[in-house]
Amino acid sequence: MPSYLDALEKALPVITEHALAVDKEARFPKESLAALREAGLMGLISSTDVGGLGQGLRAAGEVIERIARECGSTAMVLCMHYCGAAVIEKHGSTESRKKASGEELSTLAFSEAGSRSHFWAPVSSATADGDDVVLDAHKSWVTSAENAATYVWSSQPLSAEGASTIWLVPRAAKGIAIKGPFEGLGLRGNDSSPVTAEKVRIPKANMLGEDGGGFGVMMETVLPIFNVMNAACTIGLMEGAVQRTIAHVSGTRYKHLDSALADLPTIRNYVARMRNKADMARTLWQDTIAAAEAGRADTMLRVLQVKATAGETATEVLDLAMRVCGGAAFRRDVGVERYFRDTRAGGIMAPTTDVLYDFIGKAVCGMDLF
Ligand SMILES: Cc1cc2nc3c(=O)[nH]c(=O)nc-3n(C[C@H](O)[C@H](O)[C@H](O)COP(=O)(O)OP(=O)(O)OC[C@H]3O[C@@H](n4cnc5c(N)ncnc54)[C@H](O)[C@@H]3O)c2cc1C
Incomplete structure (x- = not known):
């Protein structure tokens, strides 16, 4: 087993222990993040020369997928961290790369x-003032808003042509205000x-990259890692739900029939469809990672497909899970x-x-994306 998965094994019990309370109380998974930091996994994709583990999409995806089976919130916080860290790793100073690791x-x-x-297409502004830049913005959603140390931030360019420029903004900078708390349906x-x-x-x-070069940073660095990690999160959530559904139908009994829920052909049919759909999404996800690793010509198409497919498939699989687990699902028992x-x-x-x-x-009709 790769050493990063060994390290994850140590953090998982903490993540599992706090998952229900994190959801119920809508509180940031501090204990889980501390366990991941202790396991060295915050620096999974950072280079070894700045103290990271020097891993890529596959390892990061495996870690996020496994965490999501237990706690979606922790998986998404780590997903957004890896996205930020990927940009910092490519365009940041040695000091910022070390910190992100x-x-x-x-x-x-x-x-x-x-x-x-x-x-x-950010509409927020960046104005030059000597060696400084002054930022004004209304960012509508930032994961880990209160708890992150840094934001990888988009704005309109300072003076160059182009759609955007990317900045490293400290959470503690004067003038930053968080309009929380978050009260979401999920995560x-x-x-x-x-x-x-x-x-x-x-x-x-x-500045991360060139002035006016934000679009390139987003398409070349952020889009591949974000889509593959977001899909990893969704696929892990699906897996968690499939496993819980199987445990429920196998263990729940009708005394008068002396049989389990799983003895009903209709229930088995739904479970089979859940398994098939989840496995199809996982197979596409694995092929996307293989395409990126090999530099295949269809990598961008796969990157676009994988997030859409995982998201759509997950809504179908979870609809089936709710149906199969019936009242126990409605009552939150399962x-x-x-x-x-x-x-x-x-x-x-x-x-x-x-x-x-x-x-x-x-893309498939041979047209430009933008
Ligand atoms: C849990 C969570 C965490 C998030 N974390 C972050 C974060 O860390 N950083 C960050 O920057 N953002 C984050 N976001 C924001 C997210 O990336 C989206 O920007 C946001 O959810 C979009 O919300 P909206 O409904 O206002 O979008 P809208 O643009 O208003 O879209 C509304 C609907 O219109 C559809 N639509 C829009 N344009 C088109 C089009 N061209 N063709 C077809 N349909 C279209 C959309 O698909 C959607 O169904 C987060 C969102 C969530 C839910």
Whole structure:
């Protein structure tokens, strides 16, 4: 077993122990994040020269998928951290790369009140002032808003042509305000809140990539890791739900018939459909990772497909789980309703499922995405 999975085994009992309370109380999974940090997994994709484990998409996906089977909120917080860390790793200073590899939790601050899920078109501003930049923004959703140490932040360019520029913004910067708390349907512990910036001053050196080069950073670095990690999260949630459903139907009995729920052909049929759908999404996910690793020509198509497919499949699988587990699911006894709520996030996180369908349609018809 790879050493990062060994390390994860140590953190999993803590994540499992707190998962129900994180959901019920809509509280940030602090204990789980501490366990992941202790296990060295915050730096999983950071280079070894800055103290990370130097792993890639496959390892990060495996870790997130496994965590999501227990706690969707923890998995999503880690997913957003890996996305932020990937940008910092590629474009940040050695100091910021070191911090992102363990000490500092990161996240993405792309969605805005003005451009909503169209993350590629920020309307917020960045104004040069000597060696500094002054940021003003209404970010509509930031995972780990209160708990992150840094935001990987989009704005309009300073002076260059282009759709956007990316910045490393400290959570502690003067003028940052969190408009929480988060009260979500699912992933209730992920601390996703609106964040505003009012005359936030940061050094110009905090630019990640080129001025006006944000679109390239988003498409080349963020989109592949975000879509594959978001799918990992959704696939792990599906797996958690499938396993709980199987345990429920196998263990629940009708005394007067002396049989289990699983003895009903209708129930077995639904469980089979759940298994098939979940496995089909997982197979596409694994092929997407293989495509990225091999630099295959269809990598971008797979990256677009995998998030849309995982999100859509999860809503179907969780609908079946709720149906199969009946009243026990409605009453929360089996625990599948938490997965039912958590899986709804995958499809509405940008790029949303409908935007991805539009992109996939354009890609297969030989049209430009933008
Ligand atoms: C749990 C959670 C965590 C999040 N964390 C973060 C984060 O850390 N950082 C961050 O930047 N954002 C984050 N987001 C925000 C997310 O990425 C989206 O921006 C947000 O959910 C979109 O919300 P909206 O309904 O306002 O989008 P809208 O743009 O208003 O979309 C509404 C509907 O219109 C559809 N639509 C929009 N444009 C098109 C189109 N061109 N073609 C077809 N249909 C279209 C969408 O698919 C959607 O169904 C998070 C969201 C959630 C739910």
